[in-house]
Amino acid sequence: MSYVIDTSVQLPIRPRPISIIGAGAIVQDAHLPAYQKAGWPIEQIYDLDPAKARQVAQRFAIPKVAESLDQFIGQASPDAVFDVAVPAAALPMILPLLPECSVVLIQKPFGETLHEARQLLSICAQRQFTASVNMQMKFIPAVIAAKNLIAQGAIGELHDLEIRMNIDHPWQLWTFLFGLPRMEMLYHSIHYMDLLKYFFGMPKSVYAKTSQHPNQMQLASTRSVIIFDYDRPIRAFINTNHGHAFGTRHQESFIKWEGTQGAIKTTLGLNINFPQGVADTFEYVVLDEGQAPEWQSVQLRGSWYPDAFIGSMADLLCFADGSSQTHSTSVAEAVKTMQLVEAAYRSSDGGGISIDSLTP
Ligand SMILES: NC(=O)c1ccc[n+]([C@@H]2O[C@H](COP(=O)([O-])OP(=O)(O)OC[C@H]3O[C@@H](n4cnc5c(N)ncnc54)[C@H](O)[C@@H]3O)[C@@H](O)[C@H]2O)c1
Numbered sequence: 001m002s003y004v005i006d007t008s009v010q011l012p013i014r015p016r017p018i019s020i021i022g023a024g025a026i027v028q029d030a031h032l033p034a035y036q037k038a039g040w041p042i043e044q045i046y047d048l049d050p051a052k053a054r055q056v057a058q059r060f061a062i063p064k065v066a067e068s069l070d071q072f073i074g075q076a077s078p079d080a081v082f083d084v085a086v087p088a089a090a091l092p093m094i095l096p097l098l099p100e101c102s103v104v105l106i107q108k109p110f111g112e113t114l115h116e117a118r119q120l121l122s123i124c125a126q127r128q129f130t131a132s133v134n135m136q137m138k139f140i141p142a143v144i145a146a147k148n149l150i151a152q153g154a155i156g157e158l159h160d161l162e163i164r165m166n167i168d169h170p171w172q173l174w175t176f177l178f179g180l181p182r183m184e185m186l187y188h189s190i191h192y193m194d195l196l197k198y199f200f201g202m203p204k205s206v207y208a209k210t211s212q213h214p215n216q217m218q219l220a221s222t223r224s225v226i227i228f229d230y231d232r233p234i235r236a237f238i239n240t241n242h243g244h245a246f247g248t249r250h251q252e253s254f255i256k257w258e259g260t261q262g263a264i265k266t267t268l269g270l271n272i273n274f275p276q277g278v279a280d281t282f283e284y285v286v287l288d289e290g291q292a293p294e295w296q297s298v299q300l301r302g303s304w305y306p307d308a309f310i311g312s313m314a315d316l317l318c319f320a321d322g323s324s325q326t327h328s329t330s331v332a333e334a335v336k337t338m339q340l341v342e343a344a345y346r347s348s349d350g351g352g353i354s355i356d357s358l359t360p
Pocket residue numbers: 021022023024025026027046047048049052085086087088090093094107108109134135136173174175176187
């Protein structure tokens with residue numbers, strides 16, 4: 001039996017001019033390379049740090065730099081898509097100022113708590129935005145390939161999904177994360193929680209423990225174990241350690257899906273030696289009666305950065321232009337993901353079953 005390994009995404013018929021707020025690392029490393037690769041027009045950029053905005057505009061040949069948010073809004077095209085890529089704390093100041101009925105792509109996380117996510121959702125509703133949150137992991141080419149293989153029945157019924165990151169993350173690149181009360185699960189593992197939801201839907205409950213690392217004590221927590229519990233036989237979990245500072249030999253960055261008839265494993269090279277990264281891999285195995293399991297290795301085109309960022313923008317634009325009825329990055333979906341994050345923190349804060357309580 002042969003299977004189609006498809007990694008394509010639907011693209012908008014008519015791309016909108018992109019107006020960007022935030023000229024930080026993610027815009028430079030992923031948003032702008034993605035839009036350039038897709039051939040989409042970028043009309044302007046604005047950042048609180050005007051020198052940075054000018055530098056980025058020069059590097060990516062962006063025609064206009066705004067010196068203030070007022071100027072930015074005033075000079076945006078009527079059909080612009082606003083790409084807001086700033087820390088979550090800045091969203092409540094920016095979103096209410098964008099024109100009514102705008103099309104808006106917002107960087108994750110959608111607020112720093114579930115309460116804030118709901119407030120942001122209501123701003124989006126009041127302003128009548130067509131809005132997305134950039135939960136783009138589902139558009140990584142390897143994840144699209146896995147989803148399609150599973151939909152074709154290649155691995156039978158999916159019942160096991162493991163996401164493992166044992167890496168040395170350069171947190172010093174994101175100064176805004178230092179001092180926040182919630183960090184790893186809110187700013188990093190949120191992607192993985194969104195992905196478990198994408199494959200299995202909302203769980204019945206979440207168990208989690210997030211911990212500090214003795215060498216990263218300025219951050220609220222940098223390693224987590226998160227388990228999603230379903231009312232059917234599913235094992236779905238995330239295991240992250242961002243403090244594996246012992247070279248790349250035993251660093252790991254993978255997603256593994258197991259089904260009743262086969263399995264898929266992809267390594268996401270981006271997280272190893274971030275942000276330079278190493279090459280990705282994609283393999284799958286399908287059981288064949290009487291045959292020894294044989295893993296197939298597939299060379300996929302594209303990678304997390306920048307390709308997944310084409311996918312999230314395309315998801316929003318296709319929904320906004322009416323060419324697609326699905327909107328998997330919608331703000332409503334993002335609130336559900338924030339529910340998972342909130343559950344994970346409450347579980348972590350609540351702790352496990354006390355051993356003392358079982359001591360006679
Ligand atoms: N989806 C992903 O995979 C992914 C990856 C990395 C970061 N992010 C998210 O993107 C956001 C930005 O991250 P980053 O890595 O670019 O951080 P960064 O610190 O490199 O850049 C943030 C930029 O936002 C600007 N800024 C802050 N408040 C602003 C405001 N009110 N108006 C205009 N500009 C403002 C800062 O001056 C800075 O240039 C964060 O929320 C982060 O969680 C998402």
